[in-house]
Amino acid sequence: MDKLEVPIFYDDEPDFMEHDYLQDVEYEYEYEDVEKETLFELYQYCLRPTIYDTVLYLLPLFISTIIFRLCAYSQHISHKTFHILSILIGICNIYRYVAECLYTLLILCTISYVTLHIPKKYCKYVGIFLPSLFVITYCEFSMPSIIWHKVRGVVMTVAMKTISVGIDKSDTNNPPNIYAYMGYMFCSVTCLFGPWISYKDYISIRHVTNQDKWWILHIIQYALLSFLFLSISNCWAQWIINDTSWKWLLAYKDALSFRMSHYFISYIASSLLLLGGFPFALSTIVKPLQIELPHSLVHVVICWNVPMHFWLKTYIFRPSIKYLGKFGAVTMTYLTSALLHGLNFQLAAVLLSLGFYTYIEFQLRSLLANIFDACIASKKCIKAKCTHTYNTHNSWWVFLTNVMFSGLSIFHLAYLGLMFDTSELQETGYSYIHTIEKWSQLGFASHWVVFATYCIYFLMR
Template sequence: MYYIVGFAVGAYLCLFLVSCLLKKHRGPILGLASIVFLIVCELCFVNKTEWHKIRGAQMLVAMKVISIAFDTDFGALQCLPSPAEFTGYVLCVGTCVFGPWVPYRDYISIFNKPLWDTKWLWRIFTSVLLAFLFLTVSTCWVYWLIPDGAWRWWIAYRDALSFRSSHYFVSFLSEASALMSGFGHHEDEPWGLSVARPQFIEIPRSLVQVVVYWNVPMHSWLKNYVFRTTKPLGSFAAILSTYAVSSLLHGLNFQLAAVLLSLGAYTYVEYVLRQKLSVVFGACIQVRPCRRDCSHHSKEKCWTVVLGNVGLGLVVMFHLSYLGVMFDMSSKLQEEGYNYAHTLAKWSILSYASHWVALGTYIFYLLV
């Protein structure tokens, strides 16, 4: 608790001093300061087991602080929040433990004519119910359906599915905690708050779609405050910067960094390949569904386009099984975080197949 509260206090003092001295670049400065603080704490002051327990809460504090700094740079906030407003936002009871990240304007809006009704209660109930449903899938059902003696790729799919289900558990639990605090009420969509959408991940169209719906609020944060600010350096540099910042916010974890950076390279290769194929064949096979009035002559419902999208979706499922295989439930590794030996051992069992497929996909893109 002291590290989390100390981080919040130190971040506000740093933001106040930077605002007094400079009228711009507050976002990059606070972003660098937050990442340095997290790395120094992890390396020097907190043991691995204890840090692993508070890493998520620290990451949420960092995301909120950085978003306020960038919003003041962009002009979305006319002035810095007061210490009380800042503390209420950063340490909000509904979002400081499980998340999700919410913009400062959404935090302010929960005090504007707060509304509680039966839809609100039903939305909380369904989120909690889905959370514990995925908890049982993660800890029980997948191991019953796919036992240890199965084919190695079935084992890989099982371990990856177990990890994804545990993520859905936390995501729906964070939905419920945020809804209890009054987040998610909009005029056009009463109590519309979505953190993860499992249906778009388990039956994916593309890796880009998986990245977006894995954690919708964090995707929004990365897109607004990292991707768009680094886009002038080029698309590939912006994508790698986005995944690098995401991995640093999650901590010094080789396994997570390897997965995120691999995912960044995969999504770039997939995007450029499907973009080129959509032009060559005039088909709706881009990473995102096309608009109804797009210029492609082969639309989404054309059987060749359906087969193409299904085939590319199966490749995505293959990559997800490979990338998620090392997130097993080994208690010792889970408590301290996964090291590089564990990651390479898991991938070597699968002969680094996903990386070879990604390399072959990129070569194919160059030859098209």
């Protein structure tokens, strides 16, 4: 072993003392700190793998959708065969992507189909909801959280479909046959990423071909946009807003990344819908521009998921407004939405907050619109039929007020969306503590602002 006390000198610098380097020490190297990733690195490490992976991952889905389209448009196969093929393709897709929930879905569909045949006097309105809510609750508590968080969206879409069929049937009293029903439930186009489409839309794909000749261009456009949103969500957002920025900017970044991720999924779903042969009118799921530069929070809620909004409005809000009144109906709608999304505290907190926010914003803005006789209500005035004297075209302060409300909405959105971050929890679902912690970091600012807004409304009323 070497002796420790004697330092080991390298012996090739005998002439060291002669050099007078000590006199002229210069710090001639001023290196700039390269804090940011270069564009090339971004491409290399983020953009390329992200896009490449996702394309590979989604390719089977697109291929199966093309097969579905061929089946749907083929006149040689009977309706029954088409529905059976649709079930088979759908089950293949579910098996490929979310095999964990296959049995759950089969059970849910079977139970709900059976409940369709229970005479109306035994099974009132609420009975239609019970199977879905039961299955969702069961999944929430029995499935491992990672798996449940993965399949949540799929189960939710099917639950929405069963409920919508149930309610439609209770009006017409004409239950669909089992093949068509199951074909609708497992329709490979919508089973994975949604959106909800109505039973009628599904059936009519066999009868009318109402796609224009540019359908393929629309598909490409949707697909390209979806990958653009994906790249923003994964890469650009992180690249533009540094991790050391101001906390509200960081909140905005996380929320932006979450929103972009939603656009990505929605646009993929849109392109799948078109590719599957559904009409162009159905394919608008989300309106990114309306959300990024929102007129009001109400608009954001509407544009966030158009089919879901339609579903909630038709099947929850309208029926319940008779019994519960307006505020009750709004609460009921958001509650149902939260239940459908799984009994997740974070989502429930965000959705219920959104419910109150939109309610207060709506009330205050319609009050203001009446008082000042100006187009500053939550809903945009239709240009030709504006009943107010002042609008954005003839007076600047209307425009300014609207811009202010937009800014307020952006602020609220950043606050509500920031907790869908890329932390460890993203795979298991975000916990109660995570939500409260994130919000308390920002001092619950947005909730206070809403409270203040409500006070203003209360005083003015």
